[in-house]
Amino acid sequence: MKKIIIPAVLAALLLAVSACGTVPGGAGPSPADTSAGGSPSPSISPSPSEEEFVFTRENFPRMDGSTSTIPLGQAVASVLLGESRDNVAELAQFSKTTQSFRNLMDGGSDILIAAEPNTSVFEEMKQAGFTYDMAPIATDALVFVVNASNPVDSLTTEQVQKIYTGEITNWKQVGGADLPIEAFQRNAESGSQSLMEKLVMKDLKMAEAPQGYTIAEMEGLISAVRSFDGSSAAIGYTVYYYADDMKMADGLKILSIDRVKPDDGTIADKSYPFLNPYYAVISAKEPENSPARVMYNWLLSPEGQNLIKTEGYVPVQG
Known part of the structure; x- marks a missing residue:
């Protein structure tokens, strides 16, 4: 060697x-x-x-x-x-x-x-x-981000899946305000989209995103969720390092999944569910x-x- x-x-x-x-x-x-x-x-x-x-x-x-x-x-x-x-x-x-x-x-x-x-x-x-x-x-971990003003702090895996299949359409269905859920996605060839399909959706088909809701750049998705319509209706996903260590999610909230908050400890001990x-x-x-x-x-x-x-x-x- x-x-x-x-x-x-x-x-x-x-x-x-x-x-x-x-x-x-x-x-x-x-x-x-x-x-x-x-x-x-x-x-x-x-x-x-x-x-x-x-x-x-x-x-x-x-x-x-x-x-x-x-x-x-x-x-x-x-x-x-x-x-x-x-x-x-x-x-x-x-x-x-x-x-x-x-x-x-x-x-x-x-x-x-x-x-x-x-x-x-x-x-x-x-x-x-x-x-x-x-x-x-x-x-690293795939994490979900919402506006900091959104009262929802945690989602279950099933809730995330149903949001992205289109079965859950309003934040009040998951304990939030009476607002339609605006679910942003990444483009098909991005790494985070591959992780979304592999780790979260598995065999479930994602609903087709409305025009303008599929974002080619990670920074673009973060910006879209942060600034959407001045409200807390939007949700998107990215990788933990990009959101947390690179401070790209400032002004946003990183959600817990199945009551586990993503951080270095829960990624290392594998208690956070969406790891790759x-x-x-x-x-x-x-x-x-x-x-x-x-x-x-x-x-x-x-x-x-x-x-x-x-x-x-x-x-x-x-």
Whole structure:
């Protein structure tokens, strides 16, 4: 196994996080910020039994993935290259979940940090004879958001299903005000739409959304729910990291489901019902010594998992 040489200041931070077991709550510098404005620090020497690997601009894998994993992609590039987050931002220009898998299949990228795509994408890869290695690196949750003024704090899984099949049409049916429910959806190829169909609806068919109620961007859906008609009639869904850690749901309420509030604890202990991993994905044909394969293995290592934790995601390991 290759030992990745990481600039010393950043490596020390990862070790410190591992030792204390805490996650910075947005205060203070992130791992990417510790080297901002300066040159990379001296590297840490690996043990003699491990082969060294150094990431450079020239060998850095072409990353792609989901919108909600862009901050993680930037952090990975920042740590592994020893540059500030601003300097590496162009290395994490992700093209959304479904398209990122197609880019990997077509040779347009080397590694994905992404949510699970629609099942049709797996069929596309199978038909093309494209084989891949795909491993979970973090866990996220699909969450439902309403206006902060909406008196409803919790829905059951069955109620959510009936809202999106069109059986429940008024908030008073679920303990709210006498208002029609305006249920926003994501576009068919988005990662959160795939999660909605897989985790929530299962074999149930979603009602066709009215014109203008299917939103292509996560930020657009959040904005639509927040500003709809100046009332609390709207509901929509997104991923927890985007809503909470990226603070995109400010002014909105994240609903509990089956009386379980989504947070880092309920995601980690799996008591929140709508969970799905983020994955690292590479071609199965990547050689063991390729930069993409080395990064893939690193994301699953204790150091990679510590970085995932510092960035506010819920790692799959501890």
